[in-house]
Every structure is written in structure tokens, then in C-alpha cells.
Amino acid sequence: MGDRSPRRVRGTLRHPPHGPKGGVPHHRGRQGVLEQGIRHRGHGTPLLLRVRPSQPQQGLAGRHRGKRRCRPRVSQGGFPGRGTAPPGALPKQPVLRRVADVDTARGVLPDDARRAHEAIRAGLVSALALCGGPKTRRVLFPPYPVIGEAERRAVLEVLDEGRLSTFIASPGAQFLGGHRIRQFEQEFGEFHGARFAVAFNSATAALHAAVIGCGIAPGEEVIVPPYTFTSTATCALMHGAIPVFADVDEETFCLDPKALEAVISPRARAVIPVHLFGQPALMDELQQVARRHRLRVIEDCAQAPAATYKGTRVGVLGDCGVFSFQETKNLMTGEGGMLVTNDASIAEIARLVRNHGEAAVSPGEARSYKAEILGWNYRMTEFEAALGRCQLRQLPEQNRARQRLAAHLTRALGGLPGLRVPPLREGCEHVYYVYPLLYDASVWGIPRARFLEAVGAEGIPISGGYVKPLYLSPLYQERRAWAFRAYRGDVSYAEGICPVAERLHRETMLLIAVVRPPATEDDMDDIAAAIWKVWEHRKELT
Incomplete structure (x- = not known):
């Protein structure tokens, strides 16, 4: 890359080097404490040094006793001496920068930048923290998830209302859950361009329901990548189907269409491409293979909410798509998930699966607990839905x-x-x-x-x-799931079957x-x- 200007990294981002070429940069003529950053010598090689203006520093709790401390300056909405967060984004959470004053007598860097530079160059101290030098960063990165006032108000409104979960098996709106759950489903479906959205208490539950809704039978095969969260594969085992692993593409880390075609057998009924790390999978090529072999396509969108593929949001490219709202995700509700689809049959089965398999009884009849299919309690609560609506916006x-x-x-x-x-x-x-x-x-x-x-x-x-590629875990190496007992196929979980994922x-x-x-x-x-x-x-x- 041609431009290696000091603006590229912290420490020289706003203060380009002064003084003679190749000399240590200084800031407005002030001496300072040496801290890690990057500056550039005249020939373009980055030298990892930065000078900060001398000032009393905030020490670590319980350390550097007796040293003078000062209250760090915290700009509104940001961090001491740092930029602020993007507008409109997030609650302001000040973080203290803790950098202790140091000296050569203690084996660390002196205040004078020139002598510090010479100490590193002479090998008296190491620049690497691992070898005894100062750390580049001494504070944690700002915490995630971000919970703002809107989320707090939404949860308190649920508490004040007192209706926390309202699923019942009687005719009427509450057969489909509380009003916030239904609003969240509607808004999420519209956002993704899907006719139906069905809320769950986790993406794992939604994937299980997707396998059932797509008509996969016990003993049949579901093709998945090995480089994904465990439930992409275990959702098949939960229904008695067998995961078959196909390797990933080395550029996108998503399912490789050629590898998919190579593992299809007469027992294969579905494929679950994963939009890993937020990058859409190679959907055109994957769907061409799926159509040739009549495979249902279940998109795992857990890490890619609102990612787009050729102008279309992921989740509606296949037969159905599943999203995760676990607290580390881009859209989080603590725990939770959503299935989206344009297929009315998949949506209907998914709703039954999440609510004990119960169908609504006729008007005027008492609840009979009549189960149409095998179902589970995969229901979302009003708390999660309230958070989800805020986060979706x-x-x-x-x-x-x-x-x-x-x-x-x-x-x-x-x-x-x-x-x-x-x-x-x-x-x-x-x-x-x-x-x-x-x-x-x-x-x-x-x-x-x-x-x-x-x-x-x-x-x-x-x-x-x-x-670790999923097939290398004991669940597959030792065929521990009950689904393997009735399986008559010859799926392989041997080391080496997916060399890209293993590398x-x-x-x-x-x-x-x-x-x-x-x-x-x-x-x-x-x-x-x-x-x-x-x-x-x-x-x-x-």
C-alpha cells in the first residue's frame, strides 16, 4: 500500500512527526511519556513509538501507591483523550485510561522520549509487552452489548403491565403470544421482506423447527459446513436426521458449492448455508446445486442480520432463514431467535413446534391440550420481544x-x-x-x-x-446421538474430510x-x- 502516513495509527493520527527526518516525533515542543503507537522513518518503515504529553496518570487500583493521581478528562460520549462514538448510537460509558509513569530504574521506559528511544534501540528494554516492555493498551475495550434508555423503558413497561408471556392454545391473538411478540414478528418480517416471521427463545430452537418444517425425516441427511456454531449441525440430530459436513470456501469461510455437490447422496434432503461472521454465503451457486438435487435450503443468518446478497437481505433467499438474538449478536435480546419464510406451511409448523405442538381448540371449548405434532416450549417472552423491537430500529x-x-x-x-x-x-x-x-x-x-x-x-x-471443525468432536467421532442408531448411510467424520476448515x-x-x-x-x-x-x-x- 503506497500511503503509509502516520495518520493510519493511534499516536500519530493527529500529530505527524516533527523535527529532523528519522527523529522521534514531539508534540508542540513538550516532552512526554513514551507510549506505544507508530511513527514512520523517512523510508516508510513504521517505528512503534509514540510520545504522550507528560502529565500525572491514573494508576491501576491497588498499584503505584504514593504516586500522584489526577482525575482523567472524559469527553461527553467518549473516552479520555479519545474520539466519541458515532452519533445517535449508544449510551455513553466513560472508561479510565490507566498508564503508570515509568522509569528505567524499574526496567521500564523513562519520561524523556529521546532516552526511551535510545534504551529500546540499545536493547536495554524491549518494546514488546511480552518481553517486559510497556503495553500498547492498558484498559479494556468498551463493553458490549450496549443497553440504552429505550431498552430500559421497554423492559420496565413489560414489568408494569404484568403480562410476561401470554401463549395459550385457545383461539384468538394470544395463541401466537403476547402483543409485543407479535409486533416484533411483524416488524422483523417486514424489515427482511418475509411474509412470515416466527419468534423463538433461541436460534437453536428455530433451526430445529426449520428442519421439521422443511419436511426432513429421521435418517435423512442435512448438509452443513463444519466451521460454524454447533447447533447448525445438532438441529438435524435433534430430529433424528444426520449432519453431513462439506468444506468451506477459503475467502468467505462459508459453504463451498463444489464441496456441497461432492457430498450429496440419495439420502440428502436439505442444506444449511451459514452466513459466517456477517458475510453472505455464495447463495447463487449453492441454490443451483440445491435445485439440481431437490434440496431444501435453510439459511443460518445468526451472525448476519441485515446483511445483503445482491440487494436482498439474507434469510429470504432460501426456503427459510434463522436469526440469533444472543447477547453478542448485532441485534440482541439476551437470548432469542427468529425464523423467517415466505412458505405458509413452514411458518405454521414452526408455530406448532415452539408451543408444545398444540393446535387451537374450537371457540367455546375448554383447552384440551391436544397435540397435533411433537412440540417443545420454544416460546419467546415479552421481555425479549420488547428489547428486540428497540434493537431492530x-x-x-x-x-x-x-x-x-x-x-x-x-x-x-x-x-x-x-x-x-x-x-x-x-x-x-x-x-x-x-x-x-x-x-x-x-x-x-x-x-x-x-x-x-x-x-x-x-x-x-x-x-x-x-x-474446531464440528465433526472432530466426540459427538460425531463416537456417534453419541441416538439418531445414529437407526442410520443406514455411510457418512464420514474422519479427520481430513474438510481440509480448508481444518487449516x-x-x-x-x-x-x-x-x-x-x-x-x-x-x-x-x-x-x-x-x-x-x-x-x-x-x-x-x-
């Missing part, structure tokens, strides 16, 4: 905030060898449930585990891999989960500064 702006943060981080990491941001597919809108990267150990010269250890020591939450898990996948509001672009600069810093000092890790 905020979802477009929340997703735009994630996209802005992801774009900023991508620019800040541009040109960094051995780390690749997967490209966005044309015609797709990514909503960044998490931010993925691909790591090349041959370029870095250190194993991924060592890289993760070093970046984590800088105060940056980062993880390697996502989940992502063991070698190349990196995930950053804090690329989301209420974090700011300054927080993204912390992430970039830490990673660039580890790159500059990677030889210390060998």
Missing part, C-alpha cells in the same frame, strides 16, 4: 458503525506483510459480527500461537481459529471481536498499533 446504524470500524482497521493494517483481510465479494454487504484475518506464519517467521501471545500481551483481544482452525484464521460499537476509530488504531509493533519486533519472538 437501531440495527442499520449499528451495522454501519461496524462497517466503518472495519474499514478503518483494514486501512490501518494495509501493507502489513503476512496478514490478509479477506476481500469483500461484489454485491454483498458484510455486517462484521467479528473481524477476520488470515495469518501467514512463513512470512512472520513465528507460529500463530506465538503471534497471538504477543498481540494479547499488548492488551488486544484476539483469537486463533473459530471453532483455518489450526494455522491461518485470526478473529478480532471488538470491531463493533461503542468502540471508536481510536480503539481500532490501538489494534493496528499493537500488530505493527509485533511485526517490527517479531525477531524477538523466535
Whole structure:
């Protein structure tokens, strides 16, 4: 990347280097405390140093006793010395920046920036936190989920009304739950362009109902990717069907259409593509394969609410789609889920499945507990629906905030060898449930585990891999589910059946989960500064 200006990372974002070329930058002639960031020497190589103006610092609780402390300045709606959150977004939660004054006698950095630079260059101290140097970031990233005044009011209104869950098996509106549940279903369905939306207490429950609603029978096969949350596969086992795993695409991490076609057998009845991390799967190609083999298509949209594929929101591209509202999701209600479909039969069966399989009795008759099909208690409460309605109204702006943060981080990491941001597919809108990267150990010269250890020591939450490919767990290796007892097929769960997923898990996948509001672009600069810093000092890790 041609532009490696200091504006790309925290610490030089607003103050480009002054003084002679190659010298340590200073801010308006003031000396300062050395803190990690990036500046650039004349030849474009980033040097991981930053100077902060000298001032009393907030120490960690119980540490640095006797040092002078001062009250940190907190700008309204943001963090000390940092930018503010996107407008209209989120409750303001001030966070204290805790950076202790340091000195060489204690094995850390002196106040004078020039001497600090010389100390690092001379090898007297290490720049890497893992090797005893100062951390890039000493405070936690802002917490998630974000709960504002609108959510608080909505929950209190439910408490004041006193009707917390109103499902009954008698004719009338309450056969379908309380009025907030029905309003949430209507609004969610309209938002996604679906004729029907059915609320559940989890996405796992909704996936189970989708398998039943699509007519999958026990002993039949449902094809799923192995790189996904466990319930994408166990929803088939819950109904006596058998998951068959097909490998993922290395660019989108979603189901590979060629791998799908390769595992189809005469027993196959459905496929569940997952829009992983917020990126839509290759739906045109997957649906072409599904149509050729008469497979039902159940979209797992748990991580991709409002993501679009060629102008259409995910969830209505297949026979039905399932969303999750667990508290880490882009739209959260604590727990909860939703099934959307344009198929009236799927919607009707889903409603029965979530409410004990009970059908409404005739007018005037007492409730008979007559079960039409086997059902469960998969019902959402009015609390979750109240939260969901608030969160749905905020979802477009929340997703735009994630996209802005992801774009900023991508620019800040541009040109960094051995780390690749997967490209966005044309015609797709990514909503960044998490931010993925691909790591090349041959370029870095250190194993991924060592890289993760070093970046984590800088105060940056980062993880390697996502989940172990599901078929490698004991549930499949030992055929522990009752569904396998009656199965007469020859499905394989051997190691190596999905080499791309296994390589992502063991070698190349990196995930950053804090690329989301209420974090700011300054927080993204912390992430970039830490990673660039580890790159500059990677030889210390060998």
C-alpha cells in the first residue's frame, strides 16, 4: 500500500512527526511519556513509538501507591483523550485510561522520549509487552452489548403491565403470544421482506423447527459446513436426521458449492448455508446445486442480520432463514431467535413446534391440550420481544458503525506483510459480527500461537481459529446421538474430510471481536498499533 502516513495509527493520527527526518516525533515542543503507537522513518518503515504529553496518570487500583493521581478528562460520549462514538448510537460509558509513569530504574521506559528511544534501540528494554516492555493498551475495550434508555423503558413497561408471556392454545391473538411478540414478528418480517416471521427463545430452537418444517425425516441427511456454531449441525440430530459436513470456501469461510455437490447422496434432503461472521454465503451457486438435487435450503443468518446478497437481505433467499438474538449478536435480546419464510406451511409448523405442538381448540371449548405434532416450549417472552423491537430500529446504524470500524482497521493494517483481510465479494454487504484475518506464519517467521501471545500481551483481544471443525468432536467421532442408531448411510467424520476448515482452525484464521460499537476509530488504531509493533519486533519472538 503506497500511503503509509502516520495518520493510519493511534499516536500519530493527529500529530505527524516533527523535527529532523528519522527523529522521534514531539508534540508542540513538550516532552512526554513514551507510549506505544507508530511513527514512520523517512523510508516508510513504521517505528512503534509514540510520545504522550507528560502529565500525572491514573494508576491501576491497588498499584503505584504514593504516586500522584489526577482525575482523567472524559469527553461527553467518549473516552479520555479519545474520539466519541458515532452519533445517535449508544449510551455513553466513560472508561479510565490507566498508564503508570515509568522509569528505567524499574526496567521500564523513562519520561524523556529521546532516552526511551535510545534504551529500546540499545536493547536495554524491549518494546514488546511480552518481553517486559510497556503495553500498547492498558484498559479494556468498551463493553458490549450496549443497553440504552429505550431498552430500559421497554423492559420496565413489560414489568408494569404484568403480562410476561401470554401463549395459550385457545383461539384468538394470544395463541401466537403476547402483543409485543407479535409486533416484533411483524416488524422483523417486514424489515427482511418475509411474509412470515416466527419468534423463538433461541436460534437453536428455530433451526430445529426449520428442519421439521422443511419436511426432513429421521435418517435423512442435512448438509452443513463444519466451521460454524454447533447447533447448525445438532438441529438435524435433534430430529433424528444426520449432519453431513462439506468444506468451506477459503475467502468467505462459508459453504463451498463444489464441496456441497461432492457430498450429496440419495439420502440428502436439505442444506444449511451459514452466513459466517456477517458475510453472505455464495447463495447463487449453492441454490443451483440445491435445485439440481431437490434440496431444501435453510439459511443460518445468526451472525448476519441485515446483511445483503445482491440487494436482498439474507434469510429470504432460501426456503427459510434463522436469526440469533444472543447477547453478542448485532441485534440482541439476551437470548432469542427468529425464523423467517415466505412458505405458509413452514411458518405454521414452526408455530406448532415452539408451543408444545398444540393446535387451537374450537371457540367455546375448554383447552384440551391436544397435540397435533411433537412440540417443545420454544416460546419467546415479552421481555425479549420488547428489547428486540428497540434493537431492530437501531440495527442499520449499528451495522454501519461496524462497517466503518472495519474499514478503518483494514486501512490501518494495509501493507502489513503476512496478514490478509479477506476481500469483500461484489454485491454483498458484510455486517462484521467479528473481524477476520488470515495469518501467514512463513512470512512472520513465528507460529500463530506465538503471534497471538504477543498481540494479547499488548492488551488486544484476539483469537486463533473459530471453532474446531464440528465433526472432530466426540459427538460425531463416537456417534453419541441416538439418531445414529437407526442410520443406514455411510457418512464420514474422519479427520481430513474438510481440509480448508481444518487449516483455518489450526494455522491461518485470526478473529478480532471488538470491531463493533461503542468502540471508536481510536480503539481500532490501538489494534493496528499493537500488530505493527509485533511485526517490527517479531525477531524477538523466535
